[in-house]
Amino acid sequence: MVAAGALVLSAPAAADPGRDLHGRGRSAHVLLVSVDGLHQQDLAWYVGQHPASTLARLAGAGLTYRNAATPFPSDSFPGMLAQVTGGDPKTTGVYYDDSYNPQLFPAGTTTCTGAAPGAEVAYAENADRDLSRLDAGQGLAGLPGSILGLTGSPETLLDAAQLPVDPKTCQPVYPHEYLRVNTVFEVARAHGLVTAWSDKHPAYDILQGPSGTGIQDLFTPEINSIGDAAGHDWTQVNALTQQYDGYKVQAVLNEIDGYDHARSVKLGTPAVFGLNFQSVSTAQKLPTSDGQAGGYLADGVTPGPVLSGALDFVDAQLGRFVGELSAKGLAGSTTIVVSAKHGQSPTVPSQLTRIPDGPILDALDTAWQAAGHPGKLVAHSIDDDAMLLWLTDRSPAATAFARTFLLGYTGTGNDIAGNPRPYTASGLQTVHAGADAAAYVGAGRADPRVPDVIGLVQPGVVYTGKKSKIAEHGGAAATDRNVLLVVSGAGVRHTSTVDTPVRTAQIAPTILRLLGLEPGELQAVRAERTPVLPGID
Structure with missing residues (x-):
């Protein structure tokens, strides 16, 4: 963890990479961090309990958006x-990492003449050459310690x-080919800038964008591979998740220093780079880990011991990033954006109703x-x-x-303690179907990728x-949707807490604006x- 006085993210850069052609201050680098599962309420709690933390100092030195929605x-x-x-699923065409397309043919189809269309589109660990291995089948010797030798071309x-x-x-159809629109990485590459990213499956090839070449260094160790001798994957024990996230942290530290994730090729510090953390997400989902309780305490706000430890872990890693940026003279020309892909529900343990969906379907x-059908x-x-x-x-x-x-469907699920809990209406509060489902996500009914039925659940x-x-x-x-969003560092001219509702999709045009590019x-x-x-100026 760096000393409190070391967090000076808006100081002038050593050279002048933070000025655009019109003389306005901007960023030469944007470090984007997604702490999956982290709600705005978690940020507020953590900052309140840990006022000297890196999260507190980033928020205090920048802009905090209290009503950001995924x-x-x-x-x-x-x-x-x-x-x-910068787009929602209605525009990107991507509704989940596991979805369906009635116009594509199923995986494994080799003869398309006369084949019946309709295919699951599963872009997760299932798509790996070997989902049991951290390297997804590359064949590295000495795993997990050798994982930084993983290819930067996960396709x-x-x-x-x-x-x-x-x-x-x-x-x-490779993941990047399924995306309908371009990405900030592709825009940056078109302007000759360096790009990098670290994420949890090789299927994050989708972030390359339709060109397939948006990210020069894409590091994707498989999180659902086997992580220990007991056969747990990296998500099933929070200590394992933190170890897994640590590999991606080291990749980003190497990139800050101007190398690729493996520290083998000198690329220069990327203009757009970052990673996602999984430690908070698994801590929220696991009932227990290493003999401690996961999730939240009864109030639904205070983290339990596993989640509290995961928050401390993430904060410490953010401190390492800040320290390395400062050590390399990059603090004054770098903006750090911290948000989350998603939140997690429920946070109140007593609300939980687990329902097997198989019998309903x-x-x-x-x-x-x-x-008669x-x-x-x-x-x-x-x-x-x-x-x-x-x-x-x-x-x-x-x-x-x-x-x-x-x-009209009723049944019995179970509560946080595993006791039977009856449910009504399939556990749903609202059901959008057909044209109403398309309207709910803002898409046209003719779009084949839109779900035909969208059910919104009862609380818990x-x-x-x-x-x-x-x-x-x-x-x-x-x-699920109210996540943290903090922007701190170069390009942020004042500190503020912003209550105006914003979308995490606004991060994308903001990244380009910070880099002096056209959103x-x-x-x-x-x-x-x-x-x-x-x-943002």
Whole structure:
């Protein structure tokens, strides 16, 4: 941790990389940090309890947006893409890391003539060449200690046979090809700037943008691989998650020093770079870890011991970044942006109702067939703490049938202690179906990627057939979407707490503005007229 006096992020740069052609102060570097799961209420609590922390000093020296919202669905893919494209799913075309497209062919299709369209689009650990390995199948010796030797081109770690197939070319669709709009990384590269990023799956190739070349150094160790001799993956024990995040921290420290993540190639400190942290997210979701309770205390605000430790860990790593920037003379020309892809729900333990979604969907299909329709109605579903359904029949009659059924279904789940808890309406509070579902996300009904049914849950509902988690994301609750957003350092001319509602999608045009580039070079910014964050000159 650096000393309190070392955090001077707005001092003049040693040379003059922080001036644009018009003489206005700007940033030469933007370090973007996504602390997945971190709510605004968590930031407020932590700063209040730890006034000398790095988070407190970053917030105190910059702009803190108390009403920042991630997109819906509050999943990792749409949340991260918002930050680097300036657009919501209606524009990016990406609703989840596991979705469905009725126009693509299923993974493994090799003969497209006469094949039936309709494919799951799964861009997570399933797409790895070897999901059991931290290097996703690259074949590094000496893992996990050798992981910094991982390639910076993770598309080479993807198994083409696990990717959906384009009917026009009969070729696999790589994640970056699925994204409809460009990214801040692509804009920066077009201006000859260095770019880098670190994230949790090789499928984060999607951040490269449609060109496939937006990020020069993309470090993606597989978080759902086996992390210890007991067979746990890196998310199942919080100490493992912190160890995993530590590899990405070292990658960013190497990049601050002007190298690639492996410290083997001198690229220069990137103009746009950063990472996501998973430690807070897993601490919120795990019932216990190493014999301590996960999640929050009964008030839903105070972190329990595992989460408190994860917050301390993240704060310490942010301190390392600040210290390294200062040591390299880059503090005065760097802006640090700290936000989150998503929050997590519920935070109040007594609200939790865990519901297995499988029996609900099976019953829906059975009811559809009993009504005289052949085959299944549900083509694909993704249900965390919202219910997103893609149907085999997209007609108004079919979507209305699904909505009516879901609102009438009752069953029994379990509470935080594992005790039976009855539920009504499939655990849903509101169901949007058909044209109403498209309208809810601001998309046209003709868009084949839009879910046919969107179910918003009753407070505290999480869909899971197990008892291994106490929170999830993907929904529309305030605790899913109200995340921290702090901008601190070069380009920030005054400190302020901003209460005006903002979207995390505004991070993308703000990054370009801070770098002296035109936000309108982002296609999603033009499409949605996404403004720069208020308070940024």
